[in-house]
Every structure is written in structure tokens, then in C-alpha cells.
Amino acid sequence: MAVIDWPLAVRVIRISFVLVALGLQLVAAAPAHAGQALAPGQRQGQYSRWFYPSQMPYGALETGNANLHEPASSGAFLTLPFMGAHYITSLFDHCYPDYQANGRLCRWDGRVVSKTVGGPDPGFDWGYAQTPGQHDYLYYDGHDGYDFGLYYESVAAAAPGRVKLAGWAVPSCHSCLSGLTVEIVHGNGLLTYYGHLSRIDVAVGQSVQRGQVIGLSGMTGTATGPHLHFGVYYENGRGPVDPFGWAGGGPDPWSTDLGDLWLGGSPRFANVPLPQVGVAVGRDPLDPTVISVSWHSPGAGNVYEVQFVTQDGGVGELLRSNIAGTARFAGEPGKTYWFWVTVRTNLGWSDANSSPSITLPGFEPKQAQ
């Protein structure tokens, strides 16, 4: 099935005249800090769901490990807008990213596909399939960004910046264009664009950090399956750029590109601590009617919620805490309990885990004298 979205059209609607001067050149205002991106081979492991029910998983897998063998441009400032490996299900079309189908698509590395090479899928004129079964739309004629196979997963800011848009691309039409959308401006004449979200966690004017959760992916707007549309655009409405730049043999057909914009020269995950909850339970050595429950997680600015669950399914809150620790829980003799701990970091990443179950001893029968 096709995933269709129209961010360029939205950009055209949202031209900002005030910032024209800023956008004439990519200002080197954002220095490249390679330490803000994880080194090749490192993964942000637990965010690695690859579900993509609406599309076949035939696209390139973005693992954060590849080397493009391209130098980063002096203005490189981006990390991937998600954590963990995910499929790329649609690429940026250098010929041309204008949502017009011209029968020809050009990838950042110079590879060209057309209706007669590799496709097309007869059911979808704008997608030129490259795989057996012709079911993926890795090449989507006129696409002006990258689609990633995120299935209702946290979306991360690709660079520090300020939120310019946090809401419906078309307020009166929730099935139009890119639906729930976030735009972040980065002070270098460019903005990053996150479309088809199911939830937005930031507000207009808010500053965000690299790797901060800005919302949850989804399929709002015009999309037939959940995915993230990620794009990089001139703030002044001059159009999209490909964050991969151009490494083809000839000149870049899309002449307003700005080179390889990934920190370190290849797409990497933001180097921010992610949570991973551990929970342990045990008997209190001083009181057999008390359970000792302990919780911890890596992360920064962690806020924990510890709940107890009874054997009949009841749930109650034991405590909230901003530190890892241990608490005492007094249950009923002979009853079984387990504990559920959630954590949220100061950048919005969350995790949860359960303890093993534990049964308190029953009443001891009275000994006959």
C-alpha cells in the first residue's frame, strides 16, 4: 500500500517572509559536535521495533551504523529522528522533490530508477518498486523527504532548536497533508519537519534539545500506514534539501542541496541516555509480612512510578520518586503480588518493566502447648 504525504505543499503555504535573509545561505551557526551523535556500531537498543504492517519491510534498514564515505558539510547538524534501527520506506527524489510524477527518481548516491527500471507497481503510479512483489515504495516520485517505518513510536528532535509548528498541518482537515506535524527551526536557516504524528509532546515556541521526544509517530493526515515523514526545508520557503546531500557522478539535479548534513557524515542516533528499568523484589529480613521492592534505570532526570499489582489484577500506586531506590510494601499474608515500574527521562524517553511475583507467607498455625 502506498504512503502518501505532501509536506512540500505545506511548506509553500507556510512561507515565512521575515526570515528570507537568513535562508539565503546555510549559516554555519551550528557547529558540528560529533560527540552528540553515537559512534558507528553503537545502537540505542530498546527502541528497535521494526513493525510496518502497511508496507513490506524491503527498504534499506537505517541502522545508524553505515558510513556514507562522504565528508560532512561544514553545516552538518543532524542526528536521526528516532532510536533503534528502522526501515527507510521512501527516499528523497533529487529529480525532483516537487510531488510531481515525472517517471524518474534520483537517489542521493546518483542511482536513478524509472517506470521502466525496477517498476512500476501497477497499483501505484508514483511508486517504482524495486523488490520482488513490487510492494514497497522506496522510490516515490517527487518525494521531498525520508519516510521511516516507525509504528507509533517516539520521535526525536534531530537537532536542538525551537518549535515553530506543533499541530495540524491543515487545522480544518485532519486527513489532509501531513496531519499532526511538528516543525523545529535550528537557527541556521533550516527547519526539520516531522509529519503524520499521532501525538505531539511539545508546544510552539518551546526550545528542544537534540534527541528530545517531540511526539509519537502515527498515520494522521494523508497516509495509509503509520510512518514518520522526516524532511529538512529552508525556513524561508525555498524548498526541501536532502540531508544526505549528493554523491552522484554528475551535478546534483536538485541544486539547492547543502551537502551531507549528518553529524559525522553519516546518519547516527543522538547520544542521549535512554531508560531501561530494572525491578527487584524480596522478603524484608526484619518483617516477613513486608515485601522489599527496588527499582533503577539509566537516564537523566528520571521520574519513576512504582505500582503494585495484586493476584486478582488490582493495581495501586505505591509511590512516585525521582530517584532509584527501595521501598517497603506491606501486603496480606498468603497473597501474591508483583510490581510495575515506569520511568520517564527529562528528554521524554520512557520505559517500563515488571518485577517477578512474590507470595507472602500465610499465617502460621498455632502450636499446641
Ligand SMILES: [Zn+2]
Ligand atoms: Zn514522506
